[in-house]
Amino acid sequence: MRSVWKVVLRDLRTFLIGPDPPVRPRTRLGRSLPTIGVVVAILCGLASYEYLRGNGPHVGSLFLALDAALIVAPIGLVATRPLLAWRVAWLVAVYTYLAVDIDQGTPWPWSPVQMLSYPVLLAVVAVRHRRGVLVWVGLSATLLVVGTVRSQNIAGLLLAVTAILVIGDQVRRRREVQAALAQEEERTELAQARRAVAEERNRIAREMHDVVAHHMSLIAVRAETAVYRIDGVPPAVAEELAAIAGTSREALVEMRRLLGVLRSTETPLVEPQPVLDDLTRLVHDAREAGVDVTFDPLPGATVPPAVGLAAFRIAQEALSNARRHAAGAPVHIALTLGPSALDLSVRNTAGDPSSGAPSGAGSGDAGDAGDAGGERHGLLGMRERATAIGGTFEAGPDAAGGYTVHATLPLEVTP
Structure with a gap:
């Protein structure tokens, strides 16, 4: 009551x-x-x-x-x-x-x-x-x-007032029901879209687990056991095979982490992500793989985690493209920290003409057009990394015949 x-x-x-x-x-x-x-x-x-x-x-x-x-x-x-x-x-x-x-x-x-x-x-x-x-x-x-x-007109006017209020109330209720139905349809469509995305993510995860992870495991196993299966392996070759095995195992760990992310949209990513200081380790690994890399680090520089992650991933992709499509060409990575933005530049000179490979830290996607269906995933990925935090991205051949990847990443990250 x-x-x-x-x-x-x-x-x-x-x-x-x-x-x-x-x-x-x-x-x-x-x-x-x-x-x-x-x-x-x-x-x-x-x-x-x-x-x-x-x-x-x-x-x-x-x-x-x-x-x-x-x-x-x-x-x-x-x-x-x-x-x-x-x-x-x-x-x-x-x-x-x-x-x-x-x-x-x-x-x-x-x-x-x-x-x-x-x-x-x-x-x-x-x-x-x-x-x-x-x-x-x-x-x-x-x-x-x-x-x-006047008394003789009261009944008629009250009936008219009641009819107006009742009809208006029914109109309001009908509009509310229609709005609720529209919201329910929108929620249903959103749930169907999420279910379709989850199914596609699971399908991709299965393909990666059954095909890519399997081959990576074979690479790691063959690299680790090569020194025992082949007689007279030189120490330098054995060391290189051990490095290949270690890199393969790291790739498998990253693959398993990625598979977990693909299979579950609710599990938060708890593993630490790369930051700007990890570029030094990235350059070291590239040198170990035979890439001539020069790097101007920024010791002690502090940038937001999202900026450091974007810079690391862009440099990683640019180095990967340079290894594939400008083999033997020197690569220079430069960082410039301004008052409001971090500038990242990855430049390589022209590749070896005798190899027939296209030159460029970013041109690898064009060279892989037959394998990647012309999607240019590497360039798209780098551009998305930069624009996702409000930055800019440019990539293309330079006047010296090489290729330059340049990204400007704002220190105040925009959502």
Whole structure:
């Protein structure tokens, strides 16, 4: 019982001083309704003034002009503030009945503009507000009718008021149901899209596990056992095979981590991600693999983790492309830390013409167009890394015949 009274008092408070719900029109006509309401109110105000002056000869012109303005004020408010418009209209109706002596010879004490505007006000309030508020609106309209209209017309007007409020309430409920159905359909479509993405991720994970991981395991095993299966392996070759085996095992660990991410969209990534200082290790590994790399590090530089990760991955991909498609060409990696951004440049000179390989740290994707279906995944990946944090990315041949990858990564990462 206490909760019922609480709801009743809440609705009464809304009816008396509560705000109207915000309106967010989606069409040009909906956005124009407030302006149209003001124009209609001005025209109705002129008509009301002429009507009052013709039916109230003993009333001053200024008084009639003020009364006409009050009568049409709710019309200008109904598009955006219907409940406030009804409050104003109700008070004006009482004022007109008590203070304005109009001899119009009709069974109701209101002007034609009021009689035409009141049903519109009630209908808009019924469409915009919940049922509890409509009860109080209906009671206020009933009080107005009973207190000001002749007894033989009360029943008909109350029936009209009830019909308007009921129809408006049904319209509101229908709109709410349609909105709920639209939201449910949107949630269903979103769930289907997520399910399709999860199925595709699982399919990719299965393919990577069954094919790529299998071959990586074979590479690691063959590299580790080669010194035992082949007689007379030189120490330098044995050391290189051990390095290949170690790199293969690291690739398998990364592969398993990636498979876990693909199979579960809820499991957070807990393993540490590379940062800017890890570029030194990346350059060391590239030198061990035979790449002539020069690197200008930034010892002690502090950048956001997202910036460091992006710089590491872009340099990693650029070095990988240089190894594949500009074999033997020197590569230079330069970092420049400015007040608002980190500049990364990876440049290699022209590759060995006798090898037939295209030159360029970023041109490897073009060379792999037959294998990658022309998707240029490497360049796209580097560009996405940079733009994801609000940076810029450029890659292309330079005047010396080499290839340059340049990225500018802002220190204030944008989402």
